[in-house]
Amino acid sequence: MTFKRPNSAGFLVLAILAGLCAVALVDPALAQTAADATKDAAPAAPVPNKGDVAWMLTSSALVLMMSIPGLALFYGGLVRTKNMASVLTQVFAIVSMIGVTWTLYGYSMAFSDGGSMTAYVGGFSKAFMHGVDGSSTAATFSNGVVIPELAYFVFQMTFAMITPALIVGAFAERIKFSAVMLFILLWSTLIYYPIAHWVWYVAAPDDVANAAKALAAATDAAAKSAAQAKLDSVTSSVGWLAGAGALDFAGGTVVHINAGIAGLVGALIIGKRVGYGKDLMAPHSLTMTMIGASLLWVGWFGFNAGSNLEANGTTAVAFVNTMVATAGAALSWLLCEWMLKGKPSLLGICSGAVAGLVAVTPASGFAGTIGALVLGLVVSPVCLFFVSSVKNTFGYDDALDVFGVHCVGGIVGALGTGILVNPALGGVGITDYTNITGNNAGTYDLVTQMIAQGKAVLATLVWSGVGSAILYKVVDVIVGLRPSVEQEREGLDITDHGERAYNY
């Protein structure tokens, strides 16, 4: 028996990471100063509510459960036995890698002020958790309500984990593990963190209120113009899509359209699986897929209802919408398939549930209950059309239908949100919590809102689609995307990981 010398590159990376962490640990003094400065600015700082904290930490754990084991099993059941360990490892490894990069710089890129670039990307002021500790707080959507920043940090981390993990379904069974890891490292850094910033970096309601109060209190012209400038800087220091008034409650654009288009581009660039259209590529375990879909459904309550950042009435709205839309979509997929293909299938009802969860994501806190039900009923036929007719017509091998379910479902949801937020349809209307210029706060206009929604969809499709294409090419040059035909036939479990998912 011979032992191969371990790859030294891995150790080098670890050593560098350890070094950087050590540097970050040395400057708690700096962090302290920053925290003190914030305290001075807001003398009566609100204290986090215990119920909110408990709910946000619970939600974070629920969203982690969506990725592992939920998504991993949902995807894993759909591949052939020889690639089961490969899919499970990819999802688990992505979750772990993002857990590291989010802590080191991802959170800062998504949720800190990017200075002159802040419409498009955050800065590095919170890199290495600078100034983020047990006493710092993050704003919610209500005045006078905050949650611990660490709770916000870890909740958003779980979103950053699942989004890239969604992509691997598109090119499952035919990509090298090294290529997946490098691609996801680049993609999360250059595509996900900026898009999260575009949509979710909004002004804290308290900052807006304080600035507005200062403006009202200003007496002479000089103080007035200074206060107005302060208010403008607060309300304009937001991601550009948030500023454009696009509504996305829990991440239909940021998570699903984003991952879905990246998946489609990957499926096109990497090419079809060997034997696609000829060999039997039936799912190896619909049992696992059903377990995975069910875990996704449960975890999604954390994803959608947690996105309210507090435990209150809107949280219940999002929770119930998630339940109702998903039930409607699962049933509607089952019935459509029964009518069109002759049999109601387990994979069909599971796919419908996921499509419903995707579609209700952006609408969850905005639509009324019946609106959410209609959204669920509508999304399934559209996704079914894409995963069967469109995919077969164009012949792309989106192995696990990441595009057909997540991107298409996400677009249906994003546009549906623009319609269903209408108070006349039971929606909550455009909530006025930040006074962001131009977000139509307090009013609802279908055309204006649909333009904003369309802008968000298109921007995401273009940035993620084009950006991903470039990143796939870069990864192809550096490590190569595809295994050899022989390796692919043998299965990635053995060739990439040296183990089998099943030994019986």
Added chain:
Amino acid sequence: MKIVMAIIKPFKLEEVRDALTAIGVHGLTVTEVKGYGRQKGHTEIYRGAEYAVSFLPKIKIEVAVASGQVDKTIEAITAAAKTGQIGDGKIFVINLDHAIRIRTGEADAAAL
């Protein structure tokens, strides 16, 4: 001596085993197999992907018997495994030169 090899429907295995035990055949080997004959396969649909599955799961049983017992064995299997539908299976009879019981070294008829 002969080997009687039969391909049967999986759910008929217990009935065939009972019928063979009743005529004094004590011992058989069972294998799960897939194959096709006149029975058509079926179509499986996974979202948009349709697969024609032409290899159907069957059970293969192999029994070693003395030449005089071959007809009785065939009758027993036929009676037990028959449903009258396409796909009931087939029986093949093959010559068997030698048989040895590993534990005792007994040979041929004594080893069956």
